[in-house]
Amino acid sequence: MWKTKTTILSLIISAAIMAEPSSSAGSDAFVYGGCSQLKFSIESAYGSNLTSLLSSLAGSAGLSRYANFTAHGVCGLCQCRGDLDAGTCSACVSRAVERIGAICPDACGGVVQLEGCLVRYDNVSFVGVEEKTLVLKKCGEPIGPDDREALTRRDNAMSYVGSTGGPYRRVGVTAGEAQAMAQCVGDLSPSDCQDCVEEAVARLVSDCPLSTWADVYLSKCYVRYYSSGGVPSHSEKKQEHKGDQKTIGIIIGIVILIILLVVFLSFTGKQCRKLQGKPKSKGSSCDHHCDLHD
Known part of the structure; x- marks a missing residue:
């Protein structure tokens, strides 16, 4: 259970950091993104499997608004907004794959939400699992x-x-x-x-x-x-709430540092030793293994 909770926690923390809107227009506008704290070695099998998975997701978007794949221990999915046509969906998912690669270059799990689409992957099975954790909230x-x-x-x-x-x-x-x-x-x-x-x-x-x-x-x-x-468009929201976002960003940064320190000191050593022994989720083909940095 710890591994799943840690992944979700770190994704939410990173989403809070990176939730400031961009000035991009349309379906490609950035909404939020986040990465797990667990890292893998770029030269590892996990890295190549992740590349294959993201490529499959990008390739599927022109055929369907939703798809999920598993590539030797990496689970992932992509989804487009229900009103997007095939071409716009494909372009959005390709952009999201680029963004997730830039934001989470060596993370075992990551998520990027754009205006028109979502891309998410992890070494912990999440496909078919109900999750109602609050990731992002904005009030006008x-x-x-x-x-x-x-x-x-x-x-x-x-x-x-x-x-x-x-x-x-x-x-x-x-x-x-x-x-x-x-x-x-x-x-x-x-x-x-x-x-x-x-x-x-x-x-x-x-x-x-x-x-x-x-x-x-x-x-x-x-x-x-x-x-x-x-x-308001993302750029308008950014301009109208620029001062508030700076203040909120400072507060979030302080809180995140405290949370990360507590999580790291309290759980990392003991719980990491349990990861290899964690049983698979029922019905999942993910093997829950991520080649970690030393």
């Missing part, structure tokens, strides 16, 4: 306290995406409407997908109760909302 400018119509539109949109079945849900696609979308990673069962979306909706409503727009990303699903005024 406040709605006027007396704007009951805006709140009603928001609640109606959230009710729709929270109750409508399917892995990809969208409401309010015409101009002037409140808009919302939700999507689950394609490896989830319908019931797990519904649980994940309901959790994300509940977090958005409770944590961003009066926001004109909001994004909530959990490990295996996300929910996004924006009012009829339109959602």
Whole structure:
């Protein structure tokens, strides 16, 4: 259990560091990314297997919006937003593969979420596993306290995406409407997908109760909302919240250093000796082995 928890923890920590939006436009805009703390040797078999896996993911995106592969102990998946065509999906996943290679060059696990697609890999099996850990949350400018119509539109949109079945849900696609979308990673069962979306909706409503727009990303699903005024682009969000992001970044950095120190001193020595003896997850073809640096 420790290995899985450590991987998830480190991915979340790295996601917090790298969540500042870029100025890129469209489906390639960066949302978040993260890497596991466990590292592998570049010359190892794990490294070549990972390269093969990422190549397979990039090659599959033009054929399907979701795919998962296993390459001798490395599990990975890619997924595109439900409204993207094949060409845009393929380009997005190729870009995400490039980004994950740059962000996590020797990490045993990594994830990159762009506006239009997701790429994730690990040596610990995660495909088909329900995960509702909060990865990223953003709240926009406040709605006027007396704007009951805006709140009603928001609640109606959230009710729709929270109750409508399917892995990809969208409401309010015409101009002037409140808009919302939700999507689950394609490896989830319908019931797990519904649980994940309901959790994300509940977090958005409770944590961003009066926001004109909001994004909530959990490990295996996300929910996004924006009012009829339109959602700011990533570059606009960056400009509008630049000062807040600097302050938050400093706080996050301090907290992360403390967490990493505690995790390293408390668990690394004892738990690493247990990794080789950890049993495989049921139904998984990943061997949970990563050729570590000395």
